[in-house]
Amino acid sequence: MSTSASQNIPPIALPFVSERAKKLLDVVERFVHEECIPADPVFFSQVGTGDARWHGHPSIIDELKKKARTLGMWNMFLPKNHYKNGPQFTNLEYALMAEYLGKSTIASEACNCSPPDTGNMEVFARYGSPAQKDQWLKPLMEGEIRSAFLMTEPNIASSDGSNIQLRIERRGDYYLLNGSKTWASGTGDERCKVYLVMGKTNPDHPDQYRRQSIILVPSDTPGMKIHRMLSVYGYDDAPHGHGQITFTNVKVPLDALILGEGRGFEIMQGRLGPGRIHHAMRAIGAAEYALEWLINRLNDERKKPFGKRLSEHGVLLEWVAKSRIEIDASRLIVLNAAIKIDQMDAKFALKEIAAAKIKVPQVALEVVDRAIQVHGALGVGQDTPLASMWAHLRTLRIADGPDEAHLQQLGRRENKQRKDEVKRRLAQQQAKTEFLFHSMGVDRKELGAAKFNAKL
């Protein structure tokens, strides 16, 4: 008999989850399984073909949004310690819900919980002025408009944010923007009304992390040109899309700057912590969904290679077992990070967030790959969601910083924090060992001492 989502919360996380969150978690589970997953193929068909893919959006998403809102599933991602007018869940509680949202392509948007709006709304909620909140946060929270976050640029290594070149120059009572951006997710959608743009306001500041700022640019501002949309392993992700954009003498008022000049990195840090937890939990959900496909295929009576059902081939059952272990271990990594964010804030949980950001997409990719393999050619085609899932999970190892950059930071931090303590403790232990040998009159027993010492 299957158990509900709230009954499956790992015991380690359970004491931190309210009864209200458990109830909604079960509603989210049912909504995703019964409404969103069946609607995914309808969404893809409604996107249409050719240029129509970039005009309007599938009506099924509006239907699902109405249902989700009626059932109380709306903006659950906005953490209660940052925003009093949200639905008041913790990062941990939302992380548990995000896992289910990750099983469907459209469930996150149906609940107004999809990136990049989630991160952008958090920026407005935490750092926006009252006027910025009024103009942008309100319609975003209502699900009336969408938004994009523009940091990456075409001709630099954008994994190091200090390289960002787009120039934001103050000219009297306005700022002038010049430069290029790429991989700007969401810019294909006609509902995308505001861009949060990272650029350089203070190129000569002695601290390279105080040269950047984030400024708001309405998407219909003159001087911006979307040249083309980019594809992910051939998927265009319409109507959302990923745009390549140039800025030529784009004029925005001074009050469009968020928080102040030189505060861009500070805002980025606040934006990315919880966002990485959301990505990771959705990836766990995708991995769970792939495992469901894997198990379903193993039990397909029609498939009997070499005279045995797939489930009778030991190696395939081993894949099920490995997937189970790896998903469960990864979930604990993410939930642990969410609990730490809730206890203080994202800065307190940098190590745990990085671990989740690095580990989970790798595990999810491995599980999806096994599910693809067990489906044979069917797995790489369009008749299962697996190929598309693999393509999108693969981008998580690059988007929002590549694995290598996060590993380097995590390694550097771990080394810095621990090197003195580790050196001291090991030296003390070795000294104590020498003291014990000496004080107890015990001879050190060396391997082969009787035979080899003679030859020294």
Ligand SMILES: Cc1cc2nc3c(=O)[nH]c(=O)nc-3n(C[C@H](O)[C@H](O)[C@H](O)COP(=O)(O)OP(=O)(O)OC[C@H]3O[C@@H](n4cnc5c(N)ncnc54)[C@H](O)[C@@H]3O)c2cc1C
């Ligand atoms: C589907 C998708 C959606 C995206 N959406 C957005 C968006 O909405 N907004 C936005 O601003 N950007 C977006 N991006 C861009 C993404 O954030 C960048 O691609 C990412 O930060 C890496 O930057 P880069 O492509 O310039 O790679 P580079 O910085 O050039 O890095 C290339 C490679 O160099 C290696 N490398 C980098 N640093 C290190 C290191 N410290 N140690 C060892 N090796 C290293 C890694 O192998 C890395 O993959 C998106 C990308 C994808 C694929």
